[in-house]
Amino acid sequence: MVAGLPTQALAIATPVPLATAAGFSVLAGQGVTNTGPSVIGHDLGTHPNPAISGFPPGLVLGAVHAADAVALQAKADLVQAYNNAAGQATDFALPAGIGAGQTLLPGVHTAVAGVGLTGDLILDAGGDPNAVWVFQIPEALTTASNSRVLLTNGASACNVYWQIGSSATLGTSSTFVGTIMALTSISVTTGTNIEGRALARNGAVTLDTNRIFLGGCATGGTTTGTTTGTTTGTTTGTTLGLIGGTLIGGPSVNLVGGGTSGNVAGNTSGNTVGNTAGNTTGGNTSGNSAGNTTGGSATGGNDGKPDHGKPDHGHHEGPGKPDHGGHGEQAGGHYGYADKPTVHEG
Template identity: 65%
Template sequence: MAIGTTVGLGTADPYSVLAGSAVTNTGPSVLAGGVGVSPQSSLTGFPPGIVLGAVHVADAAALQAQADLVLAYDDAAGQASDAAISADIGGQTLAPGVYTAASSTVITGTLTLDAGGDPDAVFIFQIGSGLTTASGSTVSLVDGAQACHVFWQIGSSATLGSSTTFVGTIMALTSISTTSGTTVQGRALARNGAVTLDSTVFTDASCADEEPTEPPVDPSPPVDPSPPVDPSPPVDPSPPVEPSPPPSDGPTPPPSEGPPPSDGPTPPPSGGITPPPSGPPSDATSPPSSSGTRPPASPPADSRTPRGSRGGDLAETGADDGLLALGAGSVALVLAGTATVLWRRRTRSLAHPDGSGHGR
């Protein structure tokens, strides 16, 4: 069995309706694709008819579409036939193939096209004269069949009765007419005559895996955004400050303190009392003059340091043992001077118990 091959429509593919002489519409017809007329230029009934695709009237696009329609028509007519069909093919179920009718053919009721699970299955009908559908007739697709692979090559004209549900691309040598309430999933392409519509809806007949044949409109090129502004270079952070070494955890030793001066008289250095002289005191004996030895007018500052102040300073500044020795020496000098003064006073008091030694 010689299975048919799909028919290429070329630039006629995006049209729902294409005519050679005129396109006339009555009522609210809707065309999912475009509409075109060439070589004539009559287009009426839009509105109320609605065209969702492009409209080409007697222009180069319509002329090219007609030329491609001739090629498609000849391709379908030239394919080898697989089987002949009766005058009325309504109520039948047909497998993929090329079917031929010597003259006119009628569809009454439902014609079923079964693809047998092959979505690429092709159905081609070669009708010698005319094709007519009775009112309310239906062409049904089952088991993977697609409208894009169904072609009707008509030797004269085609007429679809009211409320017919039709499938496939009609390529008529003369004219095509649809009556009220007809739905076509496909195309009505007339080479020489007119296409007349009455409240007919044409839906898309593209294959499930096909993309639209009309190239999409190129969007405006995106505007190049302004180049990003280079951010300022980061400021080098200041070098970290090395922390001072923490103070020693050990306690700071308190400064050495000399013994506090005694409130009482200090014994003479010999540890005993010097006896008075054997004779009376000479006139030369006199109380020490002002030029005698005396303690310094301004005693050195008290070297004692209150707890918690001086000792801490010494610990922090690292004072050495020499400073401590100097402080101790100063304290010793003060104590020695004080002891000398007290001893002299005691000596005088013993030598002159009545106080006569005073006032000289």
């Protein structure tokens, strides 16, 4: 008979899905207050209280979301993440006092009351870069001055989560690792650094000359860019074809009689043929008697002189409609289509 050796229970801790809250280094419910030159590596936000003070001298390297829609969504995602962490099944009991060189393996570590951290706490991944720690603390978390959370054998701060049932207070000049998800508030005292996040559901986050960064953790978040350009060009010309005798993009120009061959040949080259002999072959039978001799309506027509009393009865646009399309500039600022100023369209 071979005696069985005791084995460690299989750790069941799984990464906590932070969703959009992953992009925040600091997130609060009742505002963020800072003293001194703190540096926040990613986004800072608060909702519903928009109060943010102490920046500057503090510096936020990400975006600031003061009670906006982004902060609202991140807070909703934080609630889901908090509940996920709190609902994971226990692997190990977590004593009220931790640190002093203590080593903890991956898994879900559950306390029955508040926890105090003194000295060094070592998290050992045993060579597994995907190892996860979830700490379930139903009351407060307090760390002593100069205390440290240390990572070894492939452990990553991205996979360490602290679910705190009330508030967290980190002692002066301490080093902390992991994402803090506190139900109430978080106080990060003078000189303390966090490789992770400080996320408070309902209370405030207080900072004092701290550095909070995410290392190589994926930050998730929302789309940060918007469409920055619009269509810069518009249609600058009109279609010069004819559909059913109508010019597209301009007024109705219903052609009568010989308009098809007269205007195609005449207008294309400035009515050179039609207007030379009084529009005889261009379709405008009566013409303008020897006006339009060289240019036709396309190059000025009528020598640029208005003919107010003599409409062209030989080429009407329709019954009772004189053809003003061949005129040059007229008194009162009116223009023929060929000589219209470029600022006019149609």
